[in-house]
Structures are given as structure tokens and as C-alpha cells.
Amino acid sequence: MKDTNVRAPWHRLLALLLGLVLVAAACGSDSDDGASEGDGDGAEETTTTTEEPARQPKKGGEITFGVESQVSSLMPGVAAQPADMVIALGIYDPIMIYEDGQVVPHLAESLESNDTLDVWELTLRDGITFHDGTPLNAEAVVKHFQRLQDPATACPCADTVSTIQSMEMPDGPEGLKVTFTLANPNVAFDNMLAGSSAFIPSPTSLEQLGDAFANQPVGTGPFKLAEFRAGERVVLEANENYWKTDENGIQLPYLDKITFLPIHQGSQRVTALQSGQIDIFQTAASDTIAQAEEMGFAAQKISGSSSTIVLFNTSKPPFDDVRARQAFAYAINKDVINDRVYDGVRVPSYSGFATDSPYFNPDAQTPEYDPEKAKALVEEVGGMKFTLSCINSEESNDILRISEQMLEAVGMEVELEMQEQGTYVQRIFSKGGDYEAACFRSSHFIEPDAIRPGLTTGDAGNLTFYSNPEVDQLLDEARQTSDFETRKDLYFRVQEITTEEIPVFTFLYDLFGNVYNDEVVGPPPPGQPNSLGLIQVGLLYRVDGEG
Numbered sequence: 001m002k003d004t005n006v007r008a009p010w011h012r013l014l015a016l017l018l019g020l021v022l023v024a025a026a027c028g029s030d031s032d033d034g035a036s037e038g039d040g041d042g043a044e045e046t047t048t049t050t051e052e053p054a055r056q057p058k059k060g061g062e063i064t065f066g067v068e069s070q071v072s073s074l075m076p077g078v079a080a081q082p083a084d085m086v087i088a089l090g091i092y093d094p095i096m097i098y099e100d101g102q103v104v105p106h107l108a109e110s111l112e113s114n115d116t117l118d119v120w121e122l123t124l125r126d127g128i129t130f131h132d133g134t135p136l137n138a139e140a141v142v143k144h145f146q147r148l149q150d151p152a153t154a155c156p157c158a159d160t161v162s163t164i165q166s167m168e169m170p171d172g173p174e175g176l177k178v179t180f181t182l183a184n185p186n187v188a189f190d191n192m193l194a195g196s197s198a199f200i201p202s203p204t205s206l207e208q209l210g211d212a213f214a215n216q217p218v219g220t221g222p223f224k225l226a227e228f229r230a231g232e233r234v235v236l237e238a239n240e241n242y243w244k245t246d247e248n249g250i251q252l253p254y255l256d257k258i259t260f261l262p263i264h265q266g267s268q269r270v271t272a273l274q275s276g277q278i279d280i281f282q283t284a285a286s287d288t289i290a291q292a293e294e295m296g297f298a299a300q301k302i303s304g305s306s307s308t309i310v311l312f313n314t315s316k317p318p319f320d321d322v323r324a325r326q327a328f329a330y331a332i333n334k335d336v337i338n339d340r341v342y343d344g345v346r347v348p349s350y351s352g353f354a355t356d357s358p359y360f361n362p363d364a365q366t367p368e369y370d371p372e373k374a375k376a377l378v379e380e381v382g383g384m385k386f387t388l389s390c391i392n393s394e395e396s397n398d399i400l401r402i403s404e405q406m407l408e409a410v411g412m413e414v415e416l417e418m419q420e421q422g423t424y425v426q427r428i429f430s431k432g433g434d435y436e437a438a439c440f441r442s443s444h445f446i447e448p449d450a451i452r453p454g455l456t457t458g459d460a461g462n463l464t465f466y467s468n469p470e471v472d473q474l475l476d477e478a479r480q481t482s483d484f485e486t487r488k489d490l491y492f493r494v495q496e497i498t499t500e501e502i503p504v505f506t507f508l509y510d511l512f513g514n515v516y517n518d519e520v521v522g523p524p525p526p527g528q529p530n531s532l533g534l535i536q537v538g539l540l541y542r543v544d545g546e547g
Helices: 010-014 083-093 138-149 203-215 266-275 286-294 322-331 334-342 371-380 394-409 421-429 448-455 469-478 482-500
Strands: 017-019 048-049 063-069 094-099 102-105 108-113 119-122 164-168 177-183 225-230 235-236 257-262 280-283 299-313 384-391 412-419 437-441 444-445 502-515
Touching: 010 257, 063 083, 063 266, 083 225, 083 235, 083 257, 083 437, 094 164, 102 108, 119 138, 138 164, 164 469, 257 448, 266 394, 266 502, 286 299, 286 448, 299 322, 322 371, 322 394, 322 412, 334 394, 334 469, 334 502, 384 394, 384 421, 394 412, 421 482, 448 469, 448 482, 469 482
Parallel strands: 063 257, 063 280, 384 412, 384 437
Antiparallel strands: 017 444, 048 299, 094 102, 108 119, 119 177, 164 177, 225 235, 235 257, 280 502, 299 437, 299 444, 299 502
16 A cells, blocks of 8 residues: 555655656746746756845735736636746645655645555545635545536646546545545556645635636635735735644744735846835746846745746647657757856756656757758758747747747748737647647656656647657556656656657756845745745745734
């Protein structure tokens, strides 16, 4: 039996991995982040913070948080962009959570599997209530996953949760136990319960509000929604009945209130921080981080598995032809982009796995810059004309203009299309297929099974429409065993195929920054590793405990 509190040796190895999820339900973005958006790695994740005196968290006060876009949705399983996710993690609790690279119980008291990994026994913590007073029980969990499985919900996680064949409540609907029976063995089921699809909403409020729940969310988290003004602000107030305390016995959250303001451009966020309009913000733009540090602000810098990427629509010309995708890859000089846009501080990405990951295959990396090969392939396919779509920002414009010159230099005809972030994310996740090549960003994931949705034929998370039956089979086999060497071999073979077929093109590993005024806010506590830089807002605090 697998117990999430006692990890097998291969799970300790997994703690080293911050792998690229090609397309995941919990993806991250920054409007300043070049050719990127949102579940690769040049190195293991590292976090550095501007030096400051050791401080103890204090209770009380409020802060203002600058987010890069207006909220798209706060519905569990649907929330995708960073503005959504950082707020959602304040309102909801997941069933499981990551601590020190391992999946451990959170809303769960325990989670155990049978030896064949196809039956999982969940026991919830006793005495937890939702913000509306509804008790957290087995029925709330079962109703949540039934809703995600319903095609009418249109959850990007639909194929992931479809692995749940049945759910039973051994102690009845009001009990605390749920037995999940899976259609197939899945060693990574506990990982799924640590993601946004396992943010449990109040079944009472969800039934009453319907679709309006997306802007009026009710969870069990450290904060409850106080105000939602679309495009203007979101205000969270402390949940006075929150179940969790810190290591010193202080009830969480520390803060009384957090106000989130959408500020689209990184330079504007720096100005807002300088003026005191906000106290903290996030960015994936290196120049914004540097600008803030030059002004004396603190920056918690995180580099790891997230990578800027381009999604190829493999279902329509020209990228339904693998030679077109290969030509694109050969045409891009990642070192030049790194030097011109980032002053050389980032690392080019040629793989979907961290280079120091036990699952990284050094012999299976995507093509490096070779304009002559690119030209030959463009001629071979009879020319290439396409639109490259991306989020509208200063940095994305810089990256795409350079890329456009490189692509046109080898004979391609490229039209650039820019779009507002929220609209763009909804467009891509709707899977309408109305794009040819599209910028996005991959996300952190410790568990390598997280690459599966982006590569499996017909999966709701497969935004490139990629299909290879051999890859499907390999990924299925990899989730059905806990033997590390077997899984490693299977993921090596997946990399050998996908680095040849290139459904996704990776640019550069990200450098993310949580930037803050350290005279007001303490160092941001890291959130879940499956979203780069995500903050556990329930652990944020004011230095003076006032405000």
C-alpha cells in the first residue's frame, strides 16, 4: 500500500525534479513575459532573496498585491493564469499539498493506495467548514469531482479526472472517507490531488450560484472573498474560522485583508510599488526585476523548470507537417534572444525535463540553431506562411520581433498577432484550434506524469492536438508502475520521440521574481511548485503587523 507520508525511494528522486509540463490546467503567465504564458528546466529550482534581517511573522494588517492581469475565473479546475491562481490559493485548500518536494496531506488527514495503485483511500480532516458554514465532508469531495467530470463543465482537467472510475463514501455522505477506484493504475494520483483541480468548493454555494460562482467563490481557505470588481480589484478578508495554525500555534492567516489590483505592465507595477500603491507584485520579466532591485526593493528570484514555449497546432497547415515544426526550431537562435532581451541571464531550453532531473535524457534534445537546415526544410515543404499569436506586452514584442526576423531569414512568411492576456488564455484553453503557432509558458511539476495531458491523444489538456499512439502507450505504462528505473526508461523513450516530432518548441528557462517592499512585507512564502513563483498568501505578513 502506498502511504503519502512514507515515500518510496523513487519519490525521493522525484523531489529533485521540476519538470516541464507542456500544457497543464494550472499554467502560469506574466504579461511581461515575452513569448510565454502557462501546470523545462535548466537547473533544479533555486530561490534567492535580497538579504534582510530575520523577522517573525506578525498577526494583523493588510497589504495590496499587484497582479499582471484581471481575473479570468476563480472556479476550481478552470483557474489558470497566475492572477487567478494566487487568489484561488487564498480562497481554497487543495486535498494534498507539496512540502519540501513531497506530496503531503492538507485537507486530507491521510491518503493511501493499494499495491496495484488503482484504489486510493482518502480520509479528510475533521471539523473543517467552508466560508458559508457548510461542513467539509465526503459528499463535498465527491460532488466536486463529479462536476469536473461532467462534459458541461468543460474543465481543462476533464481527461485527468476521468481516470476516476468510481467514488464511494464508506461512512456515508456526511463522513470523512472517500474511496477512489481508478480506471487504470496511477502512481501520480496524489499529485493530481495537490493541483488546482483539487481545490474543493462549497457544494452549497456552488449549487446556489451556478456559473456566477466563478466570481463569488467559497472555499475552506485562509481568506474569504469580500469584494470582486471585474477589471478593477479583488479583496480578500481573513477567514476567522480557518483550521490551520503555524508552527508556533498562531492561527492563520496572518493578514486581515489583501487587495489585488490588476496592473498589466511590469514597469507600471514597479512605479506602483515605488509610490506605495502596492506592496508586492510578481513578474517573469528580468528587466523588471532588475529595475526594482536598483530602486532598493527586495526580489525573491526563482529559476527552475518553467520555460517559455510555442505551441504548434499540429492539426492544420503548416505545422501538421513535422518538417515545418523542425524548420521553426532550426531557425531560432536562442542565444541571441537571451543576449538581446535578457542580457544573457537565462538558459536556453532544449528539453521538456530539467537537465539535472533523473528523467532528463541528454541524448534527446530538440534541434539547435542551424539556418541552412531550416532553409532546406522550408523549401522541401513548399514554403511556410503562418500567424504567430501571443500576449500583448513589451517583452513579448521584443522576443517575437527578433524571432520574426530569424524565421523570415530562412524563407518563412510570418504575421504577428497580439492579444490581451485573459482573452488569449481563454482562447487557447477553449481548444477551438483557431491558431497556427501560439506563445505560452510551461509550468513547474515535480511529478513527470504531468506531461501526459499535453501529449496524450484527445486529452483536454492537449492544446497542440498532437497524436502519437506510441507516446500514448508509453505514458500510460509510466503511470502504472512505481518502479523508478522502469519509469525512467519510458520517459526517455517519450523524449526521443517528441524531440523529433516537436509538438512544442521551448525557448528559454524562466527567471521569476516576487518583488516586494521589505519595509512593509516579509519574504513571500513559496507556494506550490506546479506554478512558478506561486505564493501561499495565507502565510504573507506585514513586518509591523499593522496597515
